[in-house]
Amino acid sequence: MxxxxxxxxxxxxxxxxxxxxxxxxxxxxxxxxDDEEGLVLLLQPAPAPEHRAAARMAVGLCPAAAIKLNSPQSSDS
Ligand code: SF4
Structure with a gap:
């Protein structure tokens, strides 16, 4: 959720x-x-509220699964 x-x-x-x-x-x-390789640069590791929906969408759209969501609540180890 x-x-x-x-x-x-x-x-x-x-x-x-x-x-x-x-x-x-x-x-x-x-x-x-980036200009040289065209690879992703992360401008906002903690996106502002107005960018969050788009950021979540981008996670699902990335064809290389290169974007990960790190929920502060989840205990990723
Ligand atoms: S969508 Fe994925 S593969 Fe494409 S630039 Fe962004 S991170 Fe890289």
Whole structure:
């Protein structure tokens, strides 16, 4: 269950990224692509509330599964 007011943390893997740019198109305030390789750059690891829905969408759209959601509540180890 995702409450849009809940803090959201995301991370990206440039090793996985294939430079498809879906994340940048979907959430331009959160992601960018570098000029040299076209690989993802994370602008906001903790997106502002107005960017969270788009950031979540980008996670699902990335063809390389290079974007991960890190919920602050989850005990990822
Ligand atoms: S959508 Fe995925 S593969 Fe494409 S640039 Fe973003 S992180 Fe990289």
């Amino acid at each position: 995702s409450d849009p007011r809940e803090p959201l943390r995301i991370s990206v893997s440039r090793d996985r990224c294939v430079g498809a740019g879906m994340c940048v198109l979907t959430a331009p305030g959160v992601f960018e692509q």
